[in-house]
Each structure stands twice: as C-alpha cells, then as structure tokens.
Amino acid sequence: MKSFIETIKNIFKIEDLRSRILYTLGILMIYRLGSFVVLPGIDPTQLSALREQTADGILGLLDMFSGGAFANASIFALGIMPYISASIVVQLLGIAIPYFQKLQREGESGRRKINQITRYLTVFILIFQGPAYLRNLQVQVGADAFVITGPFFWISSVIILIAGTMFVMWLGERITDKGIGNGISLIIMVGIIARLPFALFAEFFARLEAQAGGGLIVFIVEMVVLFFIFMGVILLVQGTRRIPVQYAKRIVGNKQYGGVRQYIPLKVNSAGVMPIIFAQALMFIPLTVSGFAPGLTGFAAAFSDFTGFWYNFTFAVLIILFTYFYTAVTINPGQMAEDMKRNGGFIPGVKPGKRTVEFLDTVMSRITLPGSLFLALVAILPAFAMIAGVTSTFAQFYGGTSLLIMVGVVLDTLQQIESHLLMRHYDGLMKSGRIKGRSGGGI
8 A cells, every 4th residue: 555655656746747647637527527518409307218218238338438428418429439430441441442551651641641531531420420319319308308499400419419529539639649648548438437336336236126136145246257357358458468489389380499488579469459449339330320219120120239149249250350450450570570680580490581471470360369259258248247137237347348448448548657657767556567558559
C-alpha cells in the first residue's frame, strides 16, 4: 500500500504526466455529461420504453458502447461505432485498391488523407443511421414524447446526431494528441465501465431474490468464475513478449535447431483486442439497416439474437478473420527480416533474406491461430452465461467484447503511465515486471 501511494505521488510530481492525466479526465467528463443531454424537441420523461428496449440483447450492447447515450436519446446517441465502421471499410480498401495502398506508404501525409477519407465516410454512414435511430425512437416512445414535429425536427435532429458523433471522435483525438493516448478506445471503455456497477448490483439482487436456486452461493460461484475469466483475458491481451526460436522451429516442423537460445519479437496475440472491436461493429450492421426496430424477422432477427447460434458463430468467425487481418497489418515479416539483416542479426539455421521472411510468416500464421480461437471463445462467453441463468446485463461482462476492451484499454493506459515514470527514472507501477498492453495500439 505504501509503495502504491508513493507511485501516485511520483505520477503527480511529473508535470507533463499530471497535465495529460487531468486533461484526459476532463475530456472524459465532457463526454459523460454529453451522454445525458437529450435531443432538442424530445421529452426526457417519456423515454422509459426506449430504456426497456435497450435493457438487454444486442441493443443493450449497443447502448453500452455509447455509454448509455442511446437509451437517453442523447446528442451522442449513435456513439463512436459509425467511425469504427468507417475505419474498417478504409482498412479493407487498403488491401484491394492501389490508391489506398499508396496512401499507406506515404507516411504522415498519407495518414492524414486516410483520416480525412474516414471522416467523410463516417458522415455518410451517419446520414443513414440518424433517421433510422429517430424512426425507432418514434416507434418506441410514441408521439407524446415529441415536443417538436415535422421536417424541421427530423433534419435538425439528424444534423445534431451527426455533429454529436463527430464531436465524440474529436474528443478521442484530443485525448490521443494531448492526453495519455488511445482516445477512441478510452471513450469506449468509459461507456462500458459506466454500466458495470449497475450490472453487478442487478445480478446480486437477482440472486438474493432467488434463494431457492442457491442465492448468494450461486453469486459467489459466478464471481469466482468471472475472476478466472478475467485473468485469462489479461493473459490473452498481453500475449507473449518474445517467442524463443527453438519453440518457433518446433511450430513449423524443423526439429534441427542448435542449443543457442535466441528470440524473435512475435506475440501469440499481436492484434490485441482490435479484432473484437471490428467484428462487433460489423455485427451491429443488420440492426442498423433494419432501423433499430423491434420484432425483426428473417436475416435481421437471426443476427440480432444475442444468444442465437448464427449470431455467435458469425461473430466468432469474424474475430478469427480480423485477428489474421490485423496481425498482417501490424506485423510485416519482410520489414522484420530486413531490420534483422541490417543490424547483423539472424535466425540460427535459417538463411537471411527470403527464407527468413518465409520462416517468420509461417511462425506468425501458426501462433496466431490459438490466439484467435481463444479470443473468439472469450467473445461468445456471454451467450453461455445467459443460457446458464446470468442476467443479461451482467452477462455482457462475463467475457465478451466488454471485458476484452476494458482489460485491453486499462493495460494500455497503465503502460503509457509506466513509460512516463520509467523515462524519468521513477519506479514503474509493477515491482514484478513491466506492464504489457496491446501491441496493436488504439483505434
């Protein structure tokens, strides 16, 4: 406890770090306050039906990502997910279209152009999502909740929703530039954490009422299982810092390695939690296309059923595919082999150049598979938790997108703070070793 207090004092001794933390907290406070600002022309006392609609299921997950703004009919109701969807499209275009590939190779100038294109695409997506949200709001709360009606209300509200999402995106960029980094990820995490106390108390009181089924004993068992899932998620997000060459050769079937112990800078989970964020954004598409409406049928109903087979199967497959995709984007075996050759390094038993590239690529493909499968398994755990009787609100933290993002972003943030401490010759946050966050970085 004494060392923890000393670490907190050290954090506030560093002026730059103190300013960054306070700036980040201020921006996050603005975001949280904005999630309670109701759209002009809507009576906030008439939103009980909308809150019931978002109490569970995939709409509840969408409301969590927006920090409750969706259920509050807030100016931030559409949250940051449209921006993430646009980012996915742009990154996929970077694989198929030469123009985007050229931009990716242009360094900072290319990155600015890609960010600009992503913003334009975000606005384009919001032009369709805004009216869909308002239409669902109209169905859920009824005409009495609308103080203002007519074309003016629709046009002004869509503009406000678009501006709200763009403002949230701008807040995230401010945190990235002037705060402690990973702004968009932090905004998502804050929205998730805001729901955690309510979910925990809801599960606790639900178990108290069900004394015949075990009551508090069942709740304690759930918390123990959640603890082990939490520890597993930490290991998954951190991955491994280095892979021994000997182990890597066993993976690719080469048993003739020497006794020299060397390492290659690869991780079992190089993509971090980014694949699950991308996959979740795509899983919201059927709901968005259908106008967030209840009583869905056919394709939209199958892919909006949080506990359904097709929803979870598709979700898991998307996570596996995005894990390989994001690993390929962040890890370049060719560049890695070139850097090794330039610095006089080599892998024992593997020729420099093309052979080294092939070796690294094969190892990366093999070790990414177990990481992607475990990531997919953790992502669909909430469905099994709900089937086992856990309340739908608390089940979203029983693994799944919520827990993965929360753990990943917290580790990233702690890693950023620790880097500032170590750079100024203070002790880090952990005495037993360095904190390892995601290698993929923030959104």
